[in-house]
Amino acid sequence: MELVFDRVTKQYKNKIAVDRVSFTLKKGVYGLLGANGAGKTTLMRMMCGVLKPDSGEIFYDGKRAGEEAFRNVLGYLPQEFGYYPEFSAMDFLMYLAALKGIPKRQAREKVRELLNLTDLTPVARKKVKTFSGGMKQRLGIAQSLLNDPEVLVLDEPTAGLDPKERVKFRNLISELGNDRIVLLSTHIVSDVEHIADVILVMKDGAVIHQGNLEEIIQVIQGKVWECTLESQEAENLTGKYPVLNMRREKEGILLRLVCGKKPAESARLAEATLEDLYLYYFSEKGQEGGTL
Ligand SMILES: Nc1ncnc2c1ncn2[C@@H]1O[C@H](COP(=O)(O)OP(=O)(O)OP(=O)(O)O)[C@@H](O)[C@H]1O
Numbered sequence: 001m002e003l004v005f006d007r008v009t010k011q012y013k014n015k016i017a018v019d020r021v022s023f024t025l026k027k028g029v030y031g032l033l034g035a036n037g038a039g040k041t042t043l044m045r046m047m048c049g050v051l052k053p054d055s056g057e058i059f060y061d062g063k064r065a066g067e068e069a070f071r072n073v074l075g076y077l078p079q080e081f082g083y084y085p086e087f088s089a090m091d092f093l094m095y096l097a098a099l100k101g102i103p104k105r106q107a108r109e110k111v112r113e114l115l116n117l118t119d120l121t122p123v124a125r126k127k128v129k130t131f132s133g134g135m136k137q138r139l140g141i142a143q144s145l146l147n148d149p150e151v152l153v154l155d156e157p158t159a160g161l162d163p164k165e166r167v168k169f170r171n172l173i174s175e176l177g178n179d180r181i182v183l184l185s186t187h188i189v190s191d192v193e194h195i196a197d198v199i200l201v202m203k204d205g206a207v208i209h210q211g212n213l214e215e216i217i218q219v220i221q222g223k224v225w226e227c228t229l230e231s232q233e234a235e236n237l238t239g240k241y242p243v244l245n246m247r248r249e250k251e252g253i254l255l256r257l258v259c260g261k262k263p264a265e266s267a268r269l270a271e272a273t274l275e276d277l278y279l280y281y282f283s284e285k286g287q288e289g290g291t292l
């Protein structure tokens with residue numbers, strides 16, 4: 001089980017959306033983390049054969065992306081998934097199963113199993129238009145599993161989920177990752193923190209880091225500081241270094257920032273988090289890795 005991206009590039013007019021991306025995925029859950037416009041959807045659409053790369057190749061166990069043999073082992077939840085509002089959840093899944101060429105008896109069994117897996121059995125006969133955002137997301141995941149995919153691609157599957165639904169969803173994904181490749185994109189740090197075995201950080205079309213949580217955080221570990229300062233001093237530092245957080249307190253302004261050396265006499269080192277790393281890369285200032 002091996003999915004390979006080899007120098008994959010995609011350009012829209014004058015915008016390079018995905019820039020020579022290479023990586024290899026094996027069994028497990030991968031979190032693709034990146035800000036709006038980083039290129040996550042473009043990368044996933046190429047993987048699913050919806051878009052063709054301008055150059056580079058995507059292979060899964062000898063099958064090329066876009067080929068039928070690849071499609072047959074692939075499940076995909078697009079970022080903007082079209083539901084049929086007048087269909088019930090059950091009818092919707094049966095309909096998609098028919099489109100995928102699954103024989104009716106087999107489809108019935110599979111649909112029942114997936115409704116169960118996604119906790120939609122109690123509402124199986126209800127129309128999709130009456131569903132909450134989270135229920136629709138779970139239905140989207142159910143449809144992506146109809147063909148028992150070996151490779152599952154989920155584009156922002158947690159968008160619109162409330163905290164309780166998030167937890168349910170994470171458990172479901174972890175389970176699914178036991179015997180397949182799951183790649184999910186998000187810009188919600190806590191999602192990848194909790195469910196991804198490996199995190200891919202994407203910025204401006206490139207995958208700039210890949211590793212488990214500990215490895216990824218290493219980039220700024222030992223460089224995250226907290227200090228409480230009076231406003232003038234705080235302002236000086238804010239102009240100089242990437243600020244992760246700023247809070248007014250009784251004693252002054254509590255700053256959390258990234259700096260290669262101790263930024264102030266009273267500064268103390270803080271444990272770096274994935275959120276720090278994310279803010280560092282994707283804050284408005286657009287800090288580059290080179291400033292460390
Ligand atoms: N069809 C298109 N035509 C022109 N430019 C596009 C097209 N689709 C995407 N882009 C551009 O390519 C870049 C990558 O877009 P993409 O949708 O892949 O990012 P994303 O990481 O999925 O963002 P989001 O988190 O907002 O979903 C963006 O700059 C976007 O504006």
Ligand SMILES: [Mg+2]
Nearest residue numbers: 040041042079
């Ligand atoms: Mg997207």
